[in-house]
Amino acid sequence: MKTTFRIFKEAKKYWSHFIVAFFALVISTVAGFYTPWALRELTALATNDSVNFASEALRIGLLLLFTTFLQAAGNSVSGYLNHYGALHYVADLRKRLYSKLQCMSLKYFHKSRTGDLTGRVVSDAMEAEILLAHVIPDFIFNILTFAGVGVILITINWRLALMSLVTIPFLIGITIWQSRNVSPTWKENAKVRGELAGTVQDNLSGIKEIQIFNQQAHEEKKVASLSLRHSKAYLKASFFFETTYPLLAFVTALGTVIVVVYGGHLMGTGQIAIADIVGFVMYLSMFYGPVKSISGLVERAGESSAGCRRIFDVIDDTPDVKEKKSAAILPRVKGEIRLENLSFAYNEENLVLENVNLTIKPGQTVALIGTTGVGKSTIANLINRFYDPQMGTVRIDGVDICEVTLTSLRDNISMVLQDTFLFNGTVYENIVYGWKDASRDDVVAAAKASKAHDFIEKMENGYDTIIGERGIRLSGGQKQRISIARAILRNSPILILDEATSALDTKTEQEIQLALDEISKERTTLVIAHRLSTIRHADQIVVLSDTGMAEIGTHDQLMAKNGIYARLHEAQAS
Numbered sequence: 276m277k278t279t280f281r282i283f284k285e286a287k288k289y290w291s292h293f294i295v296a297f298f299a300l301v302i303s304t305v306a307g308f309y310t311p312w313a314l315r316e317l318t319a320l321a322t323n324d325s326v327n328f329a330s331e332a333l334r335i336g337l338l339l340l341f342t343t344f345l346q347a348a349g350n351s352v353s354g355y356l357n358h359y360g361a362l363h364y365v366a367d368l369r370k371r372l373y374s375k376l377q378c379m380s381l382k383y384f385h386k387s388r389t390g391d392l393t394g395r396v397v398s399d400a401m402e403a404e405i406l407l408a409h410v411i412p413d414f415i416f417n418i419l420t421f422a423g424v425g426v427i428l429i430t431i432n433w434r435l436a437l438m439s440l441v442t443i444p445f446l447i448g449i450t451i452w453q454s455r456n457v458s459p460t461w462k463e464n465a466k467v468r469g470e471l472a473g474t475v476q477d478n479l480s481g482i483k484e485i486q487i488f489n490q491q492a493h494e495e496k497k498v499a500s501l502s503l504r505h506s507k508a509y510l511k512a513s514f515f516f517e518t519t520y521p522l523l524a525f526v527t528a529l530g531t532v533i534v535v536v537y538g539g540h541l542m543g544t545g546q547i548a549i550a551d552i553v554g555f556v557m558y559l560s561m562f563y564g565p566v567k568s569i570s571g572l573v574e575r576a577g578e579s580s581a582g583c584r585r586i587f588d589v590i591d592d593t594p595d596v597k598e599k600k601s602a603a604i605l606p607r608v609k610g611e612i613r614l615e616n617l618s619f620a621y622n623e624e625n626l627v628l629e630n631v632n633l634t635i636k637p638g639q640t641v642a643l644i645g646t647t648g649v650g651k652s653t654i655a656n657l658i659n660r661f662y663d664p665q666m667g668t669v670r671i672d673g674v675d676i677c678e679v680t681l682t683s684l685r686d687n688i689s690m691v692l693q694d695t696f697l698f699n700g701t702v703y704e705n706i707v708y709g710w711k712d713a714s715r716d717d718v719v720a721a722a723k724a725s726k727a728h729d730f731i732e733k734m735e736n737g738y739d740t741i742i743g744e745r746g747i748r749l750s751g752g753q754k755q756r757i758s759i760a761r762a763i764l765r766n767s768p769i770l771i772l773d774e775a776t777s778a779l780d781t782k783t784e785q786e787i788q789l790a791l792d793e794i795s796k797e798r799t800t801l802v803i804a805h806r807l808s809t810i811r812h813a814d815q816i817v818v819l820s821d822t823g824m825a826e827i828g829t830h831d832q833l834m835a836k837n838g839i840y841a842r843l844h845e846a847q848a849s
């Protein structure tokens with residue numbers, strides 16, 4: 276109920292549509308009451324041997340035509356307007372959900388399944404449409420019918436009407452019991468469906484690894500087990516529905532039995548006419564209709580609310596990395612980066628950085644090296660504010676990065692990663708991604724600088740070649756060169772190269788290195804590399820070990836020191 280109220284409140288923009296739809300629904304429902312009444316009138320005319328039968332029948336027929344028209348028109352108007360409001364609300368909801376997802380930190384995405392989140396945006400959002408355009412109007416229709424037909428039944432014969440009410444408390448009791456049990460089971464059903472979607476999506480994305488390691492049987496088992504769990508969760512929900520629905524049908528049929536027996540008795544004693552009995556029986560099926568369908572509606576409402584709650588769970592979640600309300604805009608910086616007493620852990624057990632202090636002067640190239648998993652990429656992620664440190668501060672040009680907007684911070688930083696992600700578009704679109712206003716000449720110049728131009732030109736449609744999902748039609752080295760072109764084009768004062776040339780052969784790496792050295796001259800560059808030959812000329816080389824910095828200096832200084840760096844260098848040289 277709380278979820279429904281929230282949705283209705285949030286759909287305020289479309290209230291005018293819902294209000295008109297409501298009145299159209301009222302008109303069509305009330306118009307529908309006339310059909311049994313017409314038959315009752317016609318039976319009365321026939322049994323009373325009316326002399327004006329033909330003209331009366333014409334009057335009844337014309338009235339029936341008019342009410343049937345009202346019913347159809349009202350249904351049509353209310354259906355369209357409810358859908359108009361509901362589908363526009365779904366579009367707003369999806370936009371809010373997607374924009375919230377974009378604000379979430381990397382930590383959130385590491386603990387969530389992409390398939391599950393996709394399911395929330397695509398399928399769960401449509402549950403709001405079911406609620407607003409189907410469940411709520413159906414509830415209104417049923418309540419109106421129940422109340423309206425109830426009044427008509429009392430008007431026809433109050434004794435018979437009272438007798439037909441005997442079954443109602445039982446029906447209400449069953450419905451309440453059903454609604455209490457159905458909603459949680461649908462929630463569980465939606466959760467397992469999300470897990471199933473997540474697993475299938477993961478597996479299809481990683482199909483190559485699955486085939487390389489021959490894990491098809493294992494993955495198939497996992498999907499089959501989740502599939503069975505989903506079926507069982509669904510079955511549990513169906514159990515409540517399948518047991519209570521026939522029970523409701525049985526109890527409502529008892530009401531008709533009572534009316535037939537008691538109505539027959541009243542007719543025998545002359546207290547009711549045959550026309551009233553005909554009208555009563557016809558109205559009775561309309562009267563019990565809402566009671567029967569209310570349980571199905573409660574079930575649908577439970578299912579839809581569970582889906583909508585999964586969306587609100589994300590919308591209401593607080594991002595780990597939050598922008599302050601008073602956040603200022605960081606203008607284009609000179610590029611000084613200062614890490615002050617920086618401590619960071621992804622989780623409580625695993626401290627990655629402890630009290631790290633480092634200053635990178637504007638325009639300097641600083642290399643971070645160290646064994647795998649020591650925390651090099653973590654430093655890059657902290658500078659970009661993908662995570663916030665537990666202690667300490669990152670300053671750019673002396674400004675605490677927590678005090679500025681995330682957009683203005685990231686506008687100042689370009690990043691080339693080892694795992695290059697390319698979008699399913701053309702080569703051109705992927706390069707221009709970093710700076711949408713760039714001209715074609717700028718894009719070509721950036722591609723030339725990253726040594727990507729020649730292979731792009733050889734592709735079937737040059738820069739307009741579609742590169743497939745995640746750049747599947749390109750080699751690892753080609754993807755990296757496009758990613759470097761994208762970063763060059765972005766032209767930001769801080770450049771982070773995280774294993775940016777690792778997928779390239781030595782010759783291409785040397786060529787690109789020259790280009791990178793060239794663009795590094797004008798900006799602060801943080802290079803993370805395992806191949807020490809690529810960072811030899813860095814202004815400072817920082818050797819990370821355990822949770823902090825073990826050595827810092829130029830290549831020559833560190834070689835002279837004969838410490839970790841010198842040992843690593845020797846190992847790589849041999």
Ligand SMILES: Nc1ncnc2c1ncn2[C@@H]1O[C@H](COP(=O)(O)OP(=O)(O)OP(=O)(O)O)[C@@H](O)[C@H]1O
Nearest residue numbers: 385621622627645646647648649650651652653654
């Ligand atoms: N999202 C995460 N959640 C939990 N732990 C993480 C996460 N990302 C990294 N780690 C852990 O933090 C530590 C530092 O990781 P980081 O990626 O910074 O290392 P790195 O020095 O860049 O390694 P590599 O050279 O292999 O790229 C590692 O122990 C890693 O397992």
